[in-house]
Amino acid sequence: MSTSRIPVAAGAVAVAAAAVAALTGCASNNMDLSGSLWAGGSPTASGGPSSAASASPTAAPISPTAPTASAPTASASPVLGSPSATPSGPKPLSGRQLKPLLPTSATLPAGWTMKDSTESDTGDAFEDEPDPTLLNNPCTWLSTASGGTLGLGYQTAHAMEMVSDGDNESRIDLGSYFPGTATKQLDLIRSYADKCRTYTGQDWDKKPVPHTVTVTPVPGLGDEAIDLVNTPKGPYATQEVLAVRIGDKILFLDGDNIVDRLPHIKDLAAPIAKHIKEVAP
Numbered sequence: 713m714s715t716s717r718i719p720v721a722a723g724a725v726a727v728a729a730a731a732v733a734a735l736t737g738c739a740s741n742n743m744d745l746s747g748s749l750w751a752g753g754s755p756t757a758s759g760g761p762s763s764a765a766s767a768s769p770t771a772a773p774i775s776p777t778a779p780t781a782s783a784p785t786a787s788a789s790p791v792l793g794s795p796s797a798t799p800s801g802p803k804p805l806s807g808r809q810l811k812p813l814l815p816t817s818a819t820l821p822a823g824w825t826m827k828d829s830t831e832s833d834t835g836d837a838f839e840d841e842p843d844p845t846l847l848n849n850p851c852t853w854l855s856t857a858s859g860g861t862l863g864l865g866y867q868t869a870h871a872m873e874m875v876s877d878g879d880n881e882s883r884i885d886l887g888s889y890f891p892g893t894a895t896k897q898l899d900l901i902r903s904y905a906d907k908c909r910t911y912t913g914q915d916w917d918k919k920p921v922p923h924t925v926t927v928t929p930v931p932g933l934g935d936e937a938i939d940l941v942n943t944p945k946g947p948y949a950t951q952e953v954l955a956v957r958i959g960d961k962i963l964f965l966d967g968d969n970i971v972d973r974l975p976h977i978k979d980l981a982a983p984i985a986k987h988i989k990e991v992a993p
Contacts, residue, residue: 804888807834810871833871851911859964866893880975885964934958
């Protein structure tokens with residue numbers, strides 16, 4: 713098994729692209745799903761590895777683990793809740809309305825920059841039928857998941873972009889939910905992480921890789937926040953997703969340590985969540 717930093721975003725791109733397609737029916741003109749950081753770095757617009765993934769030749773070698781198609785040990789678990797009729801209450805924000813709530817180059821905290829051509833949103837499309845089936849996914853699915861896919865289930869629309877701190881990248885997703893269902897979405901994520909506290913994936917050489925998954929509350933962020941960390945044993949990339957509920961919206965930030973360290977997404981999330989709380993309709 714080579715320990716070089718190999719971008720393996722293809723699986724996550726497929727998951728994320730399918731998720732957005734389900735909300736939109738088709739890609740919007742500004743749609744650019746350039747990959748999930750969870751899978752070891754994002755490809756560039758030309759499809760090659762990101763600059764971040766090759767920027768530090770002296771950093772300790774860290775390789776991502778590969779998703780596996782092996783049958784899960786607990787995939788038959790019942791879903792938390794079940795699909796039902798459209799929830800009641802005010803209609804959530806559309807993707808087009810969510811996008812202006814995300815940071816811009818002018819409003820990002822110091823040290824962060826926007827990644828070109830990574831913004832996307834679901835436009836005016838609207839998913840009003842809940843599909844809370846996250847618990848049906850095998851635990852190995854978590855190795856290529858992102859905030860954009862963990863946020864599905866009760867989500868009605870979303871917008872996303874990618875930013876960089878000079879070394880690492882972070883994907884930012886903002887999803888909207890009917891009143892009361894954003895809390896249910898976080899419960900879904902907690903239950904899925906609890907189901908997958910330990911699982912065994914595979915690297916690209918089909919060698920078993922044990923994973924440990926933790927979810928911890930993060931006080932002082934939004935109305936409630938949880939930090940999910942997926943840590944493989946060995947020289948593989950640790951993956952992190954921070955989920956911050958702000959009323960009936962959830963802000964997700966992703967990161968991994970494919971280059972040296974995890975990005976400081978909690979520091980990044982604080983001003984973004986504060987801005988959303990102050991200006992969101």
